[in-house]
Amino acid sequence: MNSVWKEKSHLPIYNSLEHDIKTEVLIIGGGLAGILCNYMLTQAGIDCVLVEADRICSGITKNTTAKITSQHGFIFDKLISEFDVETATLYLKTNEEALGKYRTLCKTVDCDFEEKDNYVYSIDDTQKVQQELTALHKIGFPAQVINSIPLPFSIAGAVKFPHQAQFNPLKFISGIVDGLSIYEKTxxxxxxGTTAITDHGKIKANKIIVTTHFPFLNKHGSYFLKLYQHRSYVIALENAPYVNGMYVDEAQKGLSFRNYDNLLLIGGGDHRTGKQGGNFAELEDFAKRYYPNCNIKYRWATQDCMTLDSVPYIGAYSASTSNLYVATGFNKWGMTSSMVSALLLCDLVQGKENPYACVFSPSRTILRPQLAANAFEAVMNLLTPTVPRCPHMGCALKWNKLEHSWDCSCHGSRFAKDGKIIDNPATGDLKLKGKK
Structure with missing residues (x-):
């Protein structure tokens, strides 16, 4: 069940850490966000080291749909409503800067970079489309409404962002990692403090950046309350139409579309990790109905950390920690959010001011409706009298028949049938009864 990116890319292999080292900045987590932080800091002349528990990009990065866009659903009307016009404007500006940085880097990296228009559509809610357009006009962005798109169903309308992009993320990473200090299987x-203990060596750092998808330190930042995880699925069809753009439904459980090479990628089937959802069956049914002459070449699944207010947490790990930073909660928009993280954290660890820091501060209010939903899910799960239990915080695990895994609906940890950890925030394997 490999993604098309993994099948068409070859990442270098790095040694494990076998001795004590010192560095100015330690980055924990070798996905796109961590590698971009490593790259940016190295370019700035900062001594830094990245460590990854498995292989780089072995987690979420290899399973993205790889759309590089500052249009994150119908988010701008929401940002103006929950925050203000200034916050919405800053959010757009920083993501546009991230897109621009990709555009510059990809000029010298062979990664199938293509400039494409992006469309967020609504199946049946014209009012939502108009509200988002109004919000974008308030912040001065020249978006426009489109009444039809080249997909096999009608829509109420779509908001178009021109000159966005798509690429192969693993080929991109292969093109920027040369010369970076990286340890795998570490x-x-x-x-x-700021000393990291590994199985075969200590890493003494002045500052630490945590880019482990879901932060692994429970005693700081309350991320177990501020985050939950969503699982989603992708199929890649052969002999499908060329749609010439990137398309995503504004509804959380809607579908997304984009081409890559001679394939049409369809994403969707979303659900909270550990819960029931449409999964691959929903995508396969759609393909059979609308693209009956197409074959499924690849299929893969991923999951995303979702925040309380749809804005990532990037900055100081918590108000009570010093020299410790985090990037998490990308809400299904990991490509631009990873670049935003690198640009922002590169400034913060050097003591520079960044105009966007206030927008992404992990210490902003948690008094959002999703907090109650997360707390309810955790309480109900903790009270469920089943085994096994998640080693992260003791929640009941549920057997995922489709993917043959034990999944936690509290925080999204996943384990293989034999108990081996697949997805964090749990940091160790599951100890199953009767398994030695």
Whole structure:
């Protein structure tokens, strides 16, 4: 069940850490966000090291749909309503800067970079379309409404962002990692101040950046309350139409579309990790109905950390920690959010001011409706009298028949049938009864 990116890319292999080292900045987590932080800091002349518990890009990065866009659903009307016009404007500006940075880097990297228009559509809600357009006009962005798109169903309308982009993320990473200091198969077991303890060596750092998808330190930042995880699915069809753009439904459980090479990628089937959802069956049914002469070449699944207010947490890990930083909660928009993280954190670890820091501060209010939903899910799960239990915080795990895994609906940890960890925030394997 490999993604098309993994099948068409070859990443270098790095050694494990086998001795004690010192560095100015330690980055924990080798996905796109961590590698971009490593790249940006190295370019700035900062001594830095990245460690990854498995292989780089072995987690979420390899399973993205790889759309590089500052249009994150119908988010701008929401940002103006929950925050203000200034916050919405800053959010757009920083994501546009991230897109521009990709555009510059990809000029010298062979990664199938293509400039494409992006469309967020609504199946049946014209009012939502108009509200988003009004919000974008308030912040001065020249978006426009489109009444039809080249997909096999009618829509109420779509908001178009011109000159966005798509690429192969693993080929991109292969093109920028040369010369970076990276250790694979090097799990951080404990942090003592800014010293990281691994199985075969200590890493003494002045500052640490955590880019482990879901933050692994529970005692700081309350991320177990501020985040939950959503699972989603992708199929890649052969002999499908060329849609010449990137398309995503504004509804959380809607579908997304984009081409890559001679394939049409269709994403969707979303659900909270550990819950029931449409999964691959929903996508396969759609393909059979609208593209009956197409074959499924690839299929893969991923999951995303979702925040309380749809804005990532990027900055100081918590108000009570020093020299510790985090990037998480990308809400299904990991490509631009990873670049935003690198640009922002590169400034923060150097003591520079960044005009966007206030927007993404992990210490902003958590008093959002989603907080109650997360708390309810955790309480109900903790009270469920089943085994096994998640080693992260003791929630009941549910067997995922489709993917043959034990999944946690509290925080999204996943484990293989034999108990081996697949997805964090749990940091160790599941100890199953009767398994030695």
């Amino acid at each position: 799990a951080v077991r404990e942090l003592i």
